[in-house]
Amino acid sequence: MARQLQKAAVRLLSEQACRRYYPVQISSRMLCAGFPQGGVDSCSGDAGGPLACREPSGQWVLTGVTSWGYGCGRPHFPGVYTRVAAVRGWITQNIQE
Numbered sequence: 001m002a003r004q005l006q007k008a009a010v011r012l013l014s015e016q017a018c019r020r021y022y023p024v025q026i027s028s029r030m031l032c033a034g035f036p037q038g039g040v041d042s043c044s045g046d047a048g049g050p051l052a053c054r055e056p057s058g059q060w061v062l063t064g065v066t067s068w069g070y071g072c073g074r075p076h077f078p079g080v081y082t083r084v085a086a087v088r089g090w091i092t093q094n095i096q097e
Contacts, residue, residue, distance in 0.1 A: 001045060008040045008041070009040065010033040010034050010035070010041065010051075010078075010079065011035060012031065012032075012033050012053065013033060013034070013078055015028075015031070017032070018032035018080075021076055021077060021078060022080065025080075026080070028086060029082060029086040029087060030080055030081065030082060030083055031051075031064055031081050031083045032079065032080055032081070033051060033064070033079055033081060034069075034077075034079050035078070037075050038074045038075035038076070038077070040073060041069060041074075041078070042066045042072075042079045042081075046066045047066050047068070048066060049066040050062055050064070050065065050066070051063050051066060062084050063081075063083075063084055064081030064082060064084060065082040066079065067079075068080050
């Protein structure tokens with residue numbers, strides 16, 4: 001485990017591209033991020049961590065929550081994240097309790 005907070009820049013994939021890599025497992029509540037050649041990815045121990053995207057305005061937005069993947073940084077196996085926009089209602093409801 002790293003003693004210092006780590007970060008990695010990954011590219012969001014379209015839902016269509018994500019389904020090419022994971023034809024059965026991907027639902028509309030998930031998104032993929034990574035690179036076709038691998039090399040940069042979330043890894044074991046990162047589950048629950050943020051996937052943040054920078055808006056054109058410069059503001060950071062929580063887009064995903066690290067969920068799963070096959071290995072770490074493997075070619076053709078991008079990281080899979082929970083799509084925050086798809087579960088926003090559930091999040092809002094539960095943080096108010």
